[in-house]
Amino acid sequence: MSRQSGVITLPADVVGQPGNLPRHCARHGLPAVRQQDFVLQSKVKVEGNRFLTQSNVIGMGERLSDYGKKVRTADVKGWPLCRKCTSTRALWLAVASVMFFGGLATFVGSLVVATVADDMQWLGGVAFAGFALLPLAAFPFTLGSLPRLTGARTSPDGASVLIENPSDAFAAELPGQ
Ligand SMILES: [Zn+2]
Incomplete structure (x- = not known):
């Protein structure tokens, strides 16, 4: 492993084997209460101006397949998560699902009411508000996501896993220390 300006690099095959990761969490340095398996992606730069100029469906499809080719993933086995x-994670995922399902229920509910009630134009506003909540649920969902929580990501070539500013307790227990 190597350490550069707060970012620790571990080989992806080390992270992909159970039992290699520390028993303290990377973020708080507290003892792990559970070990989590997940898949980490690399960050991909998506060119912004192509998104604006190319609004046709074929362009979208091409860009998505580009994205698929550039994303590298690494298996993570037994990542330590503290209390x-x-x-x-539980809090943000709960907020996200309340926003998503609450928004969905509001949207569908107001449409249902609108079909039976006459002259209720305000329902359109309620439906819109419910609908607007759906994409907003992505924010708490991201906050509760494992890459965000762990501060880890896969390197662009997929050969290693990068961990940003891990706790000392985590760093001290890494293989190769
Ligand atoms: Zn923690």
């Missing part, structure tokens, strides 16, 4: 990590 704080798990409660943060």
